[in-house]
Amino acid sequence: MTDTNSAEQSVTNPYGSTKAAYYALGILTLVYSINFIDRQLLSILQESIKADLMLSDAQLGLLTGFAFALFYTFAGLPIASLADRSNRRNIVAISLTIWSGMTALSGLAQNYWQLLLARVGVGIGEAGGSPPSHSMISDMFPPDKRASAIGFYSTGISIGILFGFLFGGWLNEFFGWRIAFFVVGVPGVILATILYLTVPEPIRGLTENRVTSGDNPTMLAVFKLLVSRPSFIFMALGAAMNAFAGYSTANWVASFMIRTHEMPTGELGTWLALIIGVGGAIGVFGSGVLADKLGKDDKRWYMWVAVCACAISVPLQISTFWVDGPYTALLCMVIPSVLANAYLGATIASVHGMVGLKMRAVSSALLFFILNIIGLGMGPTTVGLVSDLMVDQHGTDSLRYAMMYIVPTAMFISGVLYMIASRFIREDLSKAPD
DSSP states (O other), rough: HHHHHHHHHHOOOTOSHHHHHHHHHHHHHHHHHHHHHHHHHHHHHHHHHHHHHHHOOEEEEHHHTHHEEEEEHHHHHHHHHHEEEEEEEHHHHHHHHHHHHHHHHTTTOOSHHHHHHHHHHHHHHHHHTTTHHHHHHHHHGGGGGGGHHHHHHHHHHHHHHHHHHHHHHHHHHHOHHHHHHHHHHHHHHHHHHHHHHHHHOOTGGGGOOOOSSOOOOOOHHHHHHHHOOOHHHHHHHHHHHHHHHHHHHHHHHHHHHHHHHHOOHHHHHHHHHIIIIIIHHHHHHHHHOOOOOOOTOOTTTHHHHHHHHHHHHHHHHHHHHHHHHHHHHHHHHHHHHHHTHHHHHHHHHHHHTTGGGGGHHHHHHHHHHHHIIIIIIIIIHHHHHHHHHHHHHHHHGHHHHHHHHHHHHHHHHHHHHHHHTTTTTTHHHHHHOO
């Protein structure tokens, strides 16, 4: 290729160089990190908020679970539909500004309903983050690198949890929960500006040498296509049950360690940041790379990676809530935390592989609708309700037993569903439309 041709390509393709693609991936990953810092912050602060606003576990479960998930998932569908026909970069930048501002406003809440409304605002803003980002990444990286790229993007979950626990724990201990919300909310507005100014919109289908048709598929058309693919149904439900276990743990493990093992928030936040944050980041990226590597020979490995992660995690999850010492419990938590999101990169890449170019944002939104209604919406809420029901029998250990029964069961069901999905994945990927 001549220099002239290279120059022409760089003009027409903003991601003609690998460096540009990885820079954009890095910025989108930071955006996703802010998403989870803002979301995760509440879990390390909720014992202080509970005491200050006099809340029950059921109220806390609704606050971090169903009420948030309801608006997050429903708002995500029309936003994703817009993203499949317009500038995705702009949608992510606007959404980031909204959810960061609402996070800061959470610190002003004087009662449960004010805090609930602020968290609903965070949920609506965050709805415009992941589906457009997933679609952009699938247009920046070819299919054989897509699970790895989305796996890297998904490290934003763990990075966000890391800083949410770390900053939230120490800010709460020294300054209180209200200041923690203010401090964490502001950086997102700055990052939104950087994203808007430095990350270009990718060309749809370029990495696959595919050209988009002039038609814009409706949300119903995408839904009909996906539900006609058995592997999508089983992997979506498998992802939902995995998220059920993951969100239940992420939203309640700090309260469990504080109540059962009496750990202070500063020390606990540091431990959880290292275990869930660093460990989870290694796991979600590594699993995406592994799925791409093994999936070259057999696409079923995109499902089997999740099956293996579930099988390894279940006994260690039981041990986490069964053992007596705080540091033993934290040690048992390490491997399940590394494997907690091992399903994510391969699942999203597989869903994008079975739909058309202008269906990717909506397909992500539909996957996340199922994942979050069941996982985020029902997981933390169920744990909170069961904990309240078991208070008379177990006292302060009610949360411990609720988590010990619920979390491993959900993870086991996830593994079974992914194993069923593996039976159909190869055929479904072969039937992808243009």
